[in-house]
Amino acid sequence: MTSVVALDAVPYIRRGVKCTYDQIRESHVVLFPEGVLVLNETAASVVALCDGVRSVGEIALSLGDVYAGVEPEDIAELVARLVERRVVDVNG
């Protein structure tokens, strides 16, 4: 069950979760208890902005400056998937 994340929700990286770059896989990865997530470029740029300050809408705006066609709903969906994997949690 993927829960819905609102555009004004503020995502942050959960305690005990480590974000790093893996030279072997040439990818950003998220490490957490008993799990590893290998991130694609989009997911990596979202994770990098889950700082507990910016809202989902603001993350979408920031990414819109760099990438074309960023939809806030897509960012919300990605954040929801990260919440489901217990990598990210949200305030608000």
Add this chain to the structure above:
Amino acid sequence: MAEAPFGLLAELTHRCPLQCGYCSNPLELVKRNAELDTESWRRVFDQARALGALQIHLSGGEPLLRPDLPELVVHANSLGCYVNLVTSGVGLSRDRLRDLAARGVDHVQLSLQDATREGNDRIAGIKAFDRKVEAAAYIREEGLPLTVNTVLHRQNLDNIAGIIAMAEEMGAERLELANTQYYGWALRNRAVLLPTREQLSVADPIVAAAQERLRGRMEIVYVIADYHEAHPKPCMYGWGARQLTVAPNGDVLPCPAATVISSLKIENVQDSSLHDIWHNSSSFNAFRGFEWMKDPCRSCPRKEIDFGGCRCQAFQLTGDAANTDPVCSLSPDRSTVDLILETEMMPSVVPAMAMRKMS
């Protein structure tokens, strides 16, 4: 070429203050004088990271019994790995935990044998309960995420609600409730440990309700009692696929129980690199992919889900590690498992638990 592993299970020692009769370590425990030294473990970590491992699980036995644990934590952390300490909690003082956290432990897995002091200490064979409760408090104070691990069996399954409550009280973010898997010590003690169908049918809904109630607060991972199931577990998510184990003496294993497959030629880190062993050894390639499978697995669509189940179980119960895991209802050897259930679930005379001890 096989994909890179994600994790290294480093069994630093087989020595342990606890004597749990379901221990996943082999019956033939590695003695202290045969353990790898600090330098060798560092090299193993280097090689594991170079191979692609991103998680290092410092386990045992009891890893706190290694005086070089702090250095090994520093080394694993310096490689950028996620450092997971798997402990009984016995010997984990506040100072020690603080020091290990400062050196780079990211997460602690703490074992809990039962919901109560009496039950816990009976299963563990020593007075450990109070020290576990203390250890959990130190872990929480330090702000480290905590997983509580409980192995389930006939002796504690009726206390499942209490175990869940205890893990909540300890401040765990995750609780692993793993029904006993029958290898090594657990296989020897199977007639003491096998749960009854009634016990499982009472426990299952309690776990499901707790998962729902605690959603977002404490994740509960429930590992099934496979003898009672119609399909096998997806053991290790496939042989030589995601993780490798290094035993205290440097033996490199595709799964922690793999020494039971006597036909397997086990390699050692003293003789070859992890890279060479992971990619080229006969042991790691023996059951990779689907080519080794016989029917019913070979032509079964579920092979992509369960990978034919567990090789060690197939070997132990049928004598051939390439057979379908006999817990599978499609296995021609399922009757072996049914017979075990019939005779060992409620034996007329329950044998005494063989406590895990070095011979």
